[in-house]
Amino acid sequence: MFKPVPTRYNVTLLEEEVSRLWKTQRVFDKRRSLRQDASPFIVYERPPSVCGKPGLQDALARVHQDMWLRYKTMRGLRVLRYNGWNTHGLPVELLAEKRLDLTSKGQVEQVGIDRFNDFCRQLALDGIRGWEHLDERLTGWEETNAVPSSHNNQSIASVWSLFKQAWTRGLVYQAERVTPYCPRCGTTLADYESALGTEQIDSQATCVRLPLLEDPGTSLLIWTEHIWNLLGNVAVAVNPNAEYVIVERDFPEGEAGKDQRPEKLILARALLNRVFGEGAVRVYETFRGSKLKGIKYRPLFQFQLADKPAYRVILDDFYISETGSGLQQLTPAFDAQALQLARQNDLPILTPIGPDGMFVSDIRPWRGMFFNDAESYIQQDLQERGLLFRTEIHNQNAAFCCGCGTPLLPVVRNAWYLRIQNSEADWALGRERFWGTPLPLWQCIKCEHQLVIGSQEELSHLAGRNLAEMDLHRPFVDEVAFACPQCDGLMRRLPQVLDAGLDAAALSLPLPPRDVEQTYPADILIESAEQSQAWFYALHALSNLFFDGPAYRRWIDLPTLVEAGEKKASDDHPAHVDPWDVIHDHGADALRWAFLSACSSGDRLKFSSELLVTARNDCISPLWDTYALLVNTAVQAGWNPGPLDLPAQGSPAILDRWISSRLHGLLKELTAALEGYDATAATMLLQSFVADLAGVYIPLSRQRFAEKAAADDRQAVCSTLYQTLVTLSQMLAPFIPFLADEFHHKLVRSFDFSSSISVHLTDWPAADEAAIDLELDRRMVLLQRIASLGRSVRTDAGIALYQPLPGAVVMLNSQDEIDALQPFTDLLVDALHIRQVSYEIDGTLMSPDEVRIILDPHLTVELVQEGLADELIRRIQDFCQKAGFPQDASVHLFINATPRLAGAINAFQTRIMEGTHCLELKLVSQPSSQQSGTESVIEQGRSSRRLYTMIEFDGERATFGIEKVSDH
Template sequence: MYKKVSTDLNFVDREKEIEKFWEENGIFEKSMKERDGNDIYMFYDGPPTANGKPHIGHVLTRVIKDMIPRYRTMKGYEVPRKAGWDTHGLPVELEVEKALGLDGKDQIEEYGLEPFIDKCKESVWKYKGMWEDFSGTVGFWADMENPYVTYHNDFIESEWWALKQIWDKGLLYKGFKIVPYCPRCGTPLSAQEVAQGYKDVKERSAIVRFKVVGEDAYFLAWTTTPWTLPSNIGLCVNPQEDYAKVKAADGYVYYMAVALLDTVLGKLAEEGNPAYEILETYKGQDLEYKEYDPLYQCAADCAARQNKKAFFITCDSYVTLTDGTGVVHIAPAFGEDDAKVGRKYDMPFVQLVDEKGRMTEDAPCAGVFVKDADPEILKDLDARGLLFDAPKFEHSYPHCWRCDTPLLYYARESWFIKMTEVKDDLIANNNTINWIPESIGKKRFGDWLENVQDWGISRNRYWGTPLNIWECECGHQHSIGSIAELKEMSDNCPEDIELHRPYIDAVTIKCPICGKEMNRVPEVIDCWFDSGSMPFAQHHYPFENKELFEKQFPADFISEAVDQTRGWFYSLLAISTLIFNKAPYKNVIVLGHVQDENGQKMSKSKGNAVDPFDALEKYGADAIRWYFYVNSAPWLPNRFHGKAVTEGQRKFMGTLWNTYAFFVLYANIDGFDATKYSLDYDKLSVMDKWLLSKLNTLIKEVDDNLGNYRIPEAARALQDFVDDMSNWYVRRSRERFWAKGMEQD
């Protein structure tokens, strides 16, 4: 007798029974053991952060990540699936700051670094149980009992080994550069992190009059950041473009680009009178070195102290005529292009903003945060007759993706990995990867690599992998590549050293040049380096598991959301190229974001976010899994709503389930046991042969699609087959099944 099958569609309760059965009987572990020693199909799991709750988008990543390894296991491969946890970085620190009622680095240090680090370690696991329950409910199979954890000493030691390889190749350096910097968190961000925090903002720009020395005339220059004007030390024009000296209808004489005269001065025109009269024209290069009066005395004082020439016209082709006036204000402390021009002309370095993003005491608006200083500076310039206009404009401005503070482009000393040196290798290795879809690999990711910047790897924070560089006051620097090397070179390294601040900061080594004590530099590293090191660091390579790592590298398959093109996808490729000069993964499915039913981004503030636990409880994991498989190509956005999920559940799962229930009902009435009969193909009816033919075509089609990572195509083929089986085969064969006795039918 077959187990009686209910025809209700209460899949949620049945799923819970199956999940319990899997757990009690170690089904995942058995599936792994059965394939032990077979050919390996390698899957890498991108580590989530366990101090944040799962959201509905994580259901999508979990189900895609589960399905391909499950399919490959069914094909006979051994598919290692080690879960991992991303545990370092700013999100953890900010959570702890909030919990302790602290605000900023000064208060953290006052509270005490050791207790703060202990709290970070606790905070990391805040939602670990929730993530494990979530993974079980979704049906995500991975080794959760033995995960890799990025804060463990073994993991960090492997990262130190990698950083030393990079150091030995001359690719890790300390440089004074303009970096995207968060004044609230007190640390620079990598280009990958900056890309995650852009927001559209409306602000006032400034078109400013700069008085020409020896003439009753002004250069008109435009800036979108009025707060940088007190640090102005130059103006820049495009050497090849046309510029004019004009008498404007407001009574002033201006120098600016010819192409923008109407745009900027056009509003001055009055009936019968033109807005301006051109007095002379020049090429931009004709204006080079022409001097103007400093806008602010504080900048002039800084320039004088450095004994360097300032307040003159420079030339550079980066100046465009798409907006503004064709004359750009230069403050080398606050922009990469500005810094480049400043170096070219050997100009003074003026930085009248402190590390907390406040105007310094020498500057106007002393102590005021830069964005709040904008209106005050505009008022000051207007009162002095130097503000021509302050037009509103909307632009996309980067904010800290963790604390939402506007970022500053700010000159700082930071540690960098010279990715520009290995650009050709990055591109060549990327070309070996099967990107799904190809357009993201070739365009979005490919363009990112074509314009790759050096990786700003250091963070001026606390909870992270410490940078493994020791420095002596004589200038000598040394990179430590292992705990053994550290103990060998140090007289005060504890036996059970923990590789975190503040413990590691106390360990000194002897300088081989002058014999003095060398101290570790204070920085920790970008936590993207942690997650990008997981292929080898999860195995504590090269200190152990050397053979295991080599068998499991590179991965056959990875998958994450599209925002990881500049995150995990990039950090994996960057580190693998630097250390092994090969791509770390062969196939990658890029996933689109999950939106609400109107195609809007989900967010708590909008009230349109879906709680994944509520959705799983209401519809069941299989229904949601099926929706994500069949709904659209994985890389396209999914509009998630209950109606779409239940529609798929009814059409596919309900039909399949009821077809099986129909079979069980009549098999039990007749006492039929399929294991006691063999198939005599020649005696089958046309309908039976048609269905078997359909089934074999389906097997071939699904196998081919899944073998080539075509998930919706495989799902739709299954859906079509179930529809044919129910609506054609079963419906037209009912009378045959109702016949008495055990006939061929």
């Protein structure tokens, strides 16, 4: 038999109870066993960085992934997840530095790499535990024990094997290139990491004169976004085919050189007006850029001596943009294009900035100063020497370290790269750090022969000892040396570690020796592109490397979550919202529904508590209220589901046939939306059905649930609602799995122990086409439209919704429409809260779906009293529900009311008592001194607790006390 359920429930207790059931019954193991022979559905998941606690953006991804995995499992597929924990990399190292109170890479080396890496390991393990806890609470997944971590020896060896395969194919190489470099972290970064930390900022761009060596009165005019890089200038490039001009102008008053003869400046003709404006200068000469080849100019600075001919004009066929002067100043140490031109033209490379981002000792005025901090001093120096032409505010992309926030230095460095097919840029793999997969490359200290190790076994063989138990991290792997096969020298490992993005991609991909044909490519990727750039980049690189194709068939681009003020949701932002706070306050199901219903692919989703309130009010609460109504009515009536229950479409009640039609129509549309991978559309369909179920079917069927309802009708409505909720629980299972399983256990499992232990072990239901009645659906839509019009008319006329009216006239466009609506008359009377309805034809209506309504506003005393009594019943029911009374709890009522309301109570006392399960109703002449709260009373030797409240509506006021007598 059913057991009563509360009208309000503790969401945390319910969800934790369901979660415990999943664990004790090993539901997810059973699900795997159930689908072990089914067709696979492959999912590659981004291994989350376990640095710190997961945030809302992480929860968003987890919810979407879990929803699709649950749905595909119910569709009969064997879901294979390739995922892991990303435990390596700069985020973990920087957190360790913070916890250990370290501020630089050098301090880490002083502490000791072994101690530092051990601390990183502990942070990673703590992070994994936090993630596992959230996963269990938010999704219920219990597979975390099988999930690999990138810091495990097995994962490191897998990446070594991958690296060796790429090396063997000639895809790994070492090169000197301009690459993003973080001076604070002391490491090279990949281009995608630079992009992650890129921001648009307004900065000061600078125009500078370069006086010609043989004609100091004439200068090349150059432009740069970063004045500090002028200390590395070695040449200027011009386009040989573009037109350039020499212009003559007088020095403006107050500018250095004003007493000299007019100066001459060389720039591109196309930018003449941009630089000087109309008529500000005289064009002295026009010529092609090729004429400038080889012209020498005076160096801006002479702190570092060039070891090759420099400070000259070279030619390059570049595009002249709308900014600058049309002459490109070349600093090969800080610009990739300049480095290429330097190599082509045998130019020197000057490096005035050291690995710490400070100017080296050669740069005497600014030595030891951080490169960005020196800009104002360099500008002042150029101005004092008459070389500064002007400065201007310029909007540019500025790159910052995505880990520590330090400005990145684009600088020439010797680094290891992975050649990427179909990509403009190769992948800088090496990191000069500590906590990561060690670069598996040993080099002879004598002949420089290089050897890549592909496994721990291979390393043991070469070292001549068993290294199976050795931690493969630094510094232990650094100590492993062996004889060079090419000479009598010693092979030692190069000190770099690999990009943690390589680890993450390797964890996600089904790399050999797995059965690649069965597990590649992924059927689906579910991630935010903006939040997962590094992983997408690495996944693309490895997929092209090993499979020569894309890694996935379909990609669902999740929105980027933002909080108040449009700030991205992240752990390190002050506006961060802890997912645990949300789950504690609202429940996991509410958070899931909020994310799934509010998300559109690739958009930005502004998170607020209103999303959660909407999820609770529009979905969770109406579902629970409907479920509680069914169960408590069944308890009261002694009704139990059984094989003799008629299908809803066999019920004579229009409402039963309609809700069954809506249910199976929903199932058909919902399945189509999910097969089209549209989660938002799917949730909107479900939400619309819940609104019809709780907002139309239940209110219009309310009298059928009452004790005085006919037995057959009461059984029919219970049977219909039961079948609806059972099927709906299966449809809701992927979206709100906790509440769905609560329904399944109480409605199905408690009556049939041969049924599945969990709704998540059932198959996705199939729509019954015979139950779908589109014409019935259309009529009910029309009925709801009429009811909505009636509410609007009431509002405009100032008539309360609770007030019954004598009647209404409904106007349709034909007699056929009137005849079709006649069977719905009783429902229409209830929906409009009127005594009777009549129909008329209105020839001006153009469509069968158009309708007009006229309400009769004339009220009798009896109608007014009935309306007041009904509103009082509703207020008392709401108060009892908020007080936590069971739905069928008997009460005593003590009411002090205004005269008109007291008259309504006397006239409709029986109705009020039946509607509130009241055993005794007393009208008292004096209001209680207790306007609200609780009071202990003793009457006739009986002690009880009386709850008080005061209500006001429509100019009436009542203070009433309620005593709960008993629960049936």
